Amino acid sequence: MAQTSSFKQLSDFSWEIPQAYKPGMNVPAKIYATRKLLEAMDSGVIEQVTNVACLPGIVRQAYAMADAHWGYGFPIGGVAAFDLEKGVISPGGIGFDINCGMRLIRTNLTYSEVKPKIKELVDLIFKLVPAGVGVKGFLRVSEPQFDEIMKYGVKWCAENGQAWEDDPAHVEEGGYIKGADPSKVSRQARTRGIGQLGTLGSGNHYLEIQVVDPARHFDPQLARHFGIVQEDQVLVMVHCGSRGFGHQIGSDYLRVFDGAMKRYGIQVKDRELACAPFTSKEGKDYYGAMVCAANMAFTNRQIIVQRVREAFSKTFHREAEALDMHLIYDVCHNVAKVERHAYDGTNADVLVHRKGATRSFGPGHPDIPAPYRDIGQPVIIGGSMETGSYLLVGTQKAMAETFGSTAHGSGRTMSRTAAKREVRGAELQRKMLDRGIYVKAATMDGLAEEAGMAYKDISEVVETMDKAGISKKVVALRPVGNIKG
């Protein structure tokens, strides 16, 4: 539990930890939380967000969102922006699973149509989207093709029959981040990644069939912009990232940065905060490699969605196009990107690290695809597999306060071991079925570890971000089918 007596309360939903809190802080830290969430937050978050505030070149504030919990180096649910000249880039500020993210597609089916076929549908998706330990994807690509994927992500997919025409525009950054440099990716990372396209992975990753929750349909007008037009409409959410590829790049550069920090005279308060100046060779190399992983992750989610479209088409005997299975949006929640932001009286490019945090660009931003530009960027927040998820939109307040960022999910409160002690996988599977959620899991142990009770209450996180004004609720989605890696 966090000691909060020296914090300055800014509102019912935000708190400032002053620079004087810890020697070496270059900026204050800011936490978005209700008093209840703040008091329940593990003390590691406070330690870590104030460590981040000590990093060279950080601008304005270090942020922890309402879902913040302990991570390696940076807290998960953390945001930090750095001056491009004086600042650093840190793998710990991005996370091992580079561009872990969320993707939401819609259908024109209602739950009453899907319910009788949910088992058939989920079982087929489970076959088409490999999940679990050491799985390989069905898409085989050559080394030169993999290089193209690293550079062009979903654009490559669109040019190679793996995406619909309007898919790339509905992915953050248009489906690929510029600046990828495949020559900075190790041989080990390549060999790990090349066979993993179209795989879900394990841990907290999932693929979920969801239904619009009529009781929590907060803004039907906004929802219409996303093609969500009816109560009980079925959507599909995918949560995964760059698999072993991103992890290997993270591991490779953690090692590089360990040595580089000595050369650049950088001292950090935690080994996992290893970093290098963004302008240094090591910093540039990591950025080029990290972008490769981010683009691989966009591609991975794209390939998965192609398989999901195929499964729906086979199950409902209609073309996926006829089922209106368009991509609503795809957001990163583990990434660092150069973005232009107005802060402290300037308007400048900064390197925004988001680790377990979602971009939340407000209405009018040129990076939002045209159909959504007037309403704000879709923000997809995944809950635990039992509690459901949310679709929100970005706000101007997020642009003004958090470098256009908000929370990403719920965050664990119980260890994997403890969760397994509390509940058995088979029992959980049966209980979820009783509640109308059909789950197919690669392992029963893995299922037990992801039980809803092991996570924070997603609704309170979402409510906090909504009331704080850095994202706006559109609709809640409840799970009816789940594939667990």
Place this chain on the structure above:
Amino acid sequence: MTFRYLPDVALADVAFEAEATSLGGLFESCALAVTDIMVDPATLRATVGRDIALESDDADRLLYDFLTELIIAKDVDSLLFRDYSVEVASDGRSLRAKARGESIDRERHSLRNDVKAVTMHMFGIRHEGDRWRATIVLDI
């Protein structure tokens, strides 16, 4: 050779402490823990052998690289191992190891968590009396 899980160290991941009476034994204990996290070892057979030779800057880094090799073998070659014999040079900077196991079989193997990376959190080898110990946190 032995290991025990540390459930309160990393909520979202898996941490363990391993110990042995020799440095090579410690590496073997750590490898067995990594196996145990990924699969029930009782369901694995030892039909495939792999020789691993590594050099590194120091013993800590050598252990990090050795465990990373096991993760890569799982991702690239779909191999899981159950028996390990590891000899670490007296300066702690190189090793020769033999790992025995088999290709992943989803029907027969009781699979658990997909280990993705060794983290540097709390990472380190300690020599305490006649015991070698290491704390490892794996990203899941």
